[in-house]
Amino acid sequence: MQEIRLASRPSGWPTADNFALVELPTPAPGPGQVLVRNQFMSVDPYMRGRMNDAESYVAPFEVGKALDGAAVGEVVASNAENVPVGATVTHGLGWRDFAVLDARHVRVVDPVAAPTLSAYLGVLGMTGLTAYVGLLDIAQFREGDVVFVSGAAGAVGSVVGQIAKLRGAKRVIGSAGSAEKVRHLVDDLGFDAAFNYKDAAVRHQLRDTAPDGIDVYFDNVGGDHLEAAIKSLNKYGRVALCGAISQYNETSAPAAPRNLALAIGKELNLRGFIVGNHRDRMPDFVAEVGAWLRAGKIVAPETVVEGLANAPEAFLGLMRGENTGKMVIKVAG
């Protein structure tokens, strides 16, 4: 088997040198365990935080040990009755081609209920659940709201915008980092408006695309995006603080919303969340979003990179915004 280890901790932007691909004998499952051949693994922005040796909501990766993260694969050996050979499972040991896990640490999924297995890492997985919980529970989305989402062409943002439209948003606006992504948001995903944040100040582009203000901001970016959203938010506006990818590779104190005091008079509510504490919403999410996906009402684009060895480069590309939709690694066919 092969696994990718954290070779060293990055300062600022990570590089390929921070990762090391290592060959090992394929392990055998112990009592109650299964051996999974990973077919797809996920790279996600939150992994950048785990590369630091810093207090966070998930334990840091350890130098000299394999990274981990969401993966989906097929059980190829089993000592657990309820998870037989041939089952398709999702689990938390990505960044390797084979994984041994206790059966209680895998979730058996239906391989034909999803358009591709990789959907269990994206639109039907934790990134989809993040979008669902963040929009509906954290930001308390209501029919008729004007919604702004940053990182809108990414795995989470693209689902946020589509759920908002399907749930009756008055208007959905997205920001992204290229003209092609902007086109994609409007033409393929049904956003009402979108802009390239590199073209001009976010606050100006947001004001122009949301002349009557916004009611909900789903923040994947932080920094100037959050400041612009605070400016544009209407009375009783709500913010789901989901990510701050603009800041993950900063080595100095990042830009902050200098206008946060506007939250007083506007009576805004800003609420941070991480999806791990909202797994109880998975059944509702799978029922609603799964049905939309099967009915073709939700589009779930992916950027697929072939080969475990290319996972570090894919992760770096994710940090640079090179993906459209969910970035996944095809580990095996």
Place this chain on the structure above:
Amino acid sequence: MQEIRLASRPSGWPTADNFALVELPTPAPGPGQVLVRNQFMSVDPYMRGRMNDAESYVAPFEVGKALDGAAVGEVVASNAENVPVGATVTHGLGWRDFAVLDARHVRVVDPVAAPTLSAYLGVLGMTGLTAYVGLLDIAQFREGDVVFVSGAAGAVGSVVGQIAKLRGAKRVIGSAGSAEKVRHLVDDLGFDAAFNYKDAAVRHQLRDTAPDGIDVYFDNVGGDHLEAAIKSLNKYGRVALCGAISQYNETSAPAAPRNLALAIGKELNLRGFIVGNHRDRMPDFVAEVGAWLRAGKIVAPETVVEGLANAPEAFLGLMRGENTGKMVIKVAG
């Protein structure tokens, strides 16, 4: 009668020149109106925002016209059956010694139920209600919470800390701007700890006085206080964004919490509010806080300035933090 008008709009810190005292004939009440002789009027930090010609949650003061704000006084002439001569009323036309109002715009209060009439501008008035709503409804205070309040020796902060203690806080910490205020918080108001924010970095003093972190932050100050609180907040911490007095006189973009992204992993909730939209809580507030006040369980210090003509200077002193407790102007005996 006399009234104080806005002579000009300040840029940065206001000065006495921005105010003008004007003498006028005392008006007579029209049909359904009352004439009130003001006994006390309130100066409050939010009034600084109204001196600007800027969009806000309350209309700006107009240049050349009288300022307004909370006041309490005695009805000396009445054309309204339900508000007779001799009644004590609170209303919104401070900054003058006599006021004519429609009877529906005054609230009759019991002059003997309060230790002094001025309490209706403070602990039993809107500043007390601000403390009550902000702590209990906005910050969702729970018994056993560790609470930090900035501007703790002020009208709102002093009540926040005392309500928190009476409602079962594990620990209440306050910040203020002088050694005397720090002593006052601990010795007179029962705070568990307090510090002078001018002595050293807020984040260090907060860490030292709250070594196990805080659960609730009641923000009257903004800026470095908010940043320090975000750093010290525990998982699922809650922030009531009530004021940002450190920023009201800034002419450039103010300091902002550069660590706001910590709100994601800690799943913090930051919520702005203004008390005007929470008047429905007045009965609960008066019942609970009024009972504590009568039982001597709440101390309500005041800084009383004599004479309407001194109201501008009192307001400037409030901005500089010269008050302890509620700052009121004694307009008449």
